């Protein structure tokens with residue numbers, strides 16, 4: 001057994017896929033904790049996977065003991081849906097920031113290697129053609145725009161990790177997912193309430209023949225990245241001992257698309273897969289109508305992935321059409 005890995009948030013979108021992948025490799029002992037276990041049903045009970053169902057705030061002694069036992073800790077617990085940043089910013093502060101800070105301090109105390117999920121959101125409204133981990137400024141809006149509370153929480157945790165790691169000689173890596181999509185991205189029930197990412201909100205609407213809503217004029221763009229590409233990068237980070245202190249954007253620059261074109265692509269792919277043709281249409285709503293006054297959008301977001309290419313020998317393999325198609329298929333099949 002080469003390494004023991006502790007994944008907090010093992011049931012989540014990234015967590016369940018990473019747990020599955022690491023378990024398949026049979027080289028790792030994996031510990032996981034999550035408040036839910038619905039995405040892990042086929043993994044619970046497998047050899048070398050130890051799972052605790054529970055709240056990270058209520059299981060501190062189990063977490064402490066597990067951190068002590070493990071080589072690498074990956075704290076993935078976080079709410080990552082913009083609607084919640086706007087509607088319940090204190091929840092983002094308490095869970096994404098405060099709860100994770102406690103975990104980070106334990107990791108520092110026991111001098112373990114941390115692999116931390118930052119976010120593409122830290123670059124905010126920067127207008128660079130591509131966002132670079134070491135050069136791009138992190139640009140956010142005024143404090144009453146609570147959309148930025150997630151970005152800022154993650155940014156401060158990034159900075160705290162770097163500061164502690166340098167002081168206490170802890171090994172760390174930070175990775176920044178750029179709009180990863182794939183199976184189990186969000187539950188459709190939550191997407192129905194607006195508490196999902198754009199693709200799951202669209203898929204829920206497609207399945208119910210509701211109109212797809214474009215927020216603003218739809219010229220804002222994202223670089224959608226397929227989950228398997230992201231997981232491949234994470235496994236490379238986990239396996240490498242020569243990348244201490246590196247930060248990696250993990251995204252697909254070639255999959256950059258404006259949201260208005262994305263909506264059309266999603267409908268096209270849905271109609272290819274589904275046996276029922278979509279009957280709704282694309283409509284527009286203002287940011288205020290859709291999210292409320294605490295929202296502000298990010299106009300452009302393309303990752304510079306030269307660091308990941310150089311140090312991880314990684315590049316994304318899934319094009320946009322394939323990524324969207326596979327994600328839609330997974331949701332239709334799980335209906």
Ligand code: UGA
Pocket residue numbers: 080081082119120121150177178179180196197198199201202213214215216220222259297298
């Ligand atoms: C996301 C979230 O903050 C996090 O999940 C994550 O850390 C990060 O980005 C990432 O994965 O890179 P964002 O891309 O704004 O932020 O989230 P989405 O909800 O997927 O929205 C993408 C775009 O689609 C936004 O411009 C939004 O206004 C728009 N949108 C969303 C629509 O036009 N219609 C909808 O129904 C929903």
